[in-house]
Amino acid sequence: MRERDLPHALEMVNGRIARAERLWLFLDYDGTLAELAPTPAVVEPDPDLADLLRRLSGHPKIRVSVVSGRRLAHVRELLPVEGILLAGSYGIEIQTPQGERIDRVDWEMVRPVLDELKPRWEALIEGREGFFLEDKGWTLAIHGRRADPGEADRVLAEARPMAQEAARKGDFRVLGGYKFLEIGPREADKGDSLEFLLAEFPMPGALLLFVGDEDKDEEAFEVIIEHGGIAVRVAPQECETLAHCRLEAPPVVRRWLETALESVGSDAG
Numbered sequence: 205m206r207e208r209d210l211p212h213a214l215e216m217v218n219g220r221i222a223r224a225e226r227l228w229l230f231l232d233y234d235g236t237l238a239e240l241a242p243t244p245a246v247v248e249p250d251p252d253l254a255d256l257l258r259r260l261s262g263h264p265k266i267r268v269s270v271v272s273g274r275r276l277a278h279v280r281e282l283l284p285v286e287g288i289l290l291a292g293s294y295g296i297e298i299q300t301p302q303g304e305r306i307d308r309v310d311w312e313m314v315r316p317v318l319d320e321l322k323p324r325w326e327a328l329i330e331g332r333e334g335f336f337l338e339d340k341g342w343t344l345a346i347h348g349r350r351a352d353p354g355e356a357d358r359v360l361a362e363a364r365p366m367a368q369e370a371a372r373k374g375d376f377r378v379l380g381g382y383k384f385l386e387i388g389p390r391e392a393d394k395g396d397s398l399e400f401l402l403a404e405f406p407m408p409g410a411l412l413l414f415v416g417d418e419d420k421d422e423e424a425f426e427v428i429i430e431h432g433g434i435a436v437r438v439a440p441q442e443c444e445t446l447a448h449c450r451l452e453a454p455p456v457v458r459r460w461l462e463t464a465l466e467s468v469g470s471d472a473g
């Protein structure tokens with residue numbers, strides 16, 4: 205994406221929505237629909253957001269899915285909206301619009317490996333300022349968001365080989381980010397999950413649209429683009445992305461979704 209083309213890019217995306225017979229939205233939650241919470245454990249449902257998603261999913265031409273790194277139980281609490289598909293833990297655990305639950309990975313394969321690693325990571329961060337461990341059930345993460353950057357690097361450099369050792373005991377992958385390290389099953393990947401959803405719940409002729417704000421969403425962008433869909437990146441500034449266009453922040457995303465709600469199919473032939 206060339207930033208100077210941004211207004212044109214958004215116009216192109218809006219044009220495709222207006223011409224779409226049907227629209228399938230894939231939306232990330234944190235940093236996309238809602239501002240980032242101070243810690244991922246914070247669960248504060250937003251009635252306005254639930255209302256927006258309810259209206260989107262009530263539109264006869266729109267299907268709504270939320271694909272989040274949070275646990276499904278969290279996502280469900282945050283979005284008490286019937287009729288939308290919720291995918292938690294990067295799409296490993298799914299709740300269909302009919303309320304049916306699908307686990308794509310065997311819990312018994314995952315959990316013993318994480319349970320063995322967990323006390324080692326706990327011991328590593330114990331007594332250190334600015335770190336916390338997040339156990340999401342299917343994945344385990346160390347966050348050093350409020351740690352000194354140098355110390356965060358040192359701690360994560362020690363945590364990584366422990367995770368790699370654990371990862372060899374099953375079909376896992378280790379994901380690193382800024383002040384962040386996570387281990388989870390290989391299927392804990394939004395791109396992989398998107399492939400699964402497209403195959404499992406086909407919506408022929410629908411325009412596919414994915415909106416997300418970080419690296420894990422970029423994996424889904426790759427897949428959505430391969431399927432002829434549209435990727436929208438949420439970021440305050442220009443950034444490295446595969447997306448067709450960029451929106452600055454969650455409030456902008458919400459206003460834009462309102463517009464999409466009104467315009468979808470308005471130009472369809």
Ligand SMILES: [Mg+2]
Pocket residue numbers: 232233234235236416417418
């Ligand atoms: Mg996000």
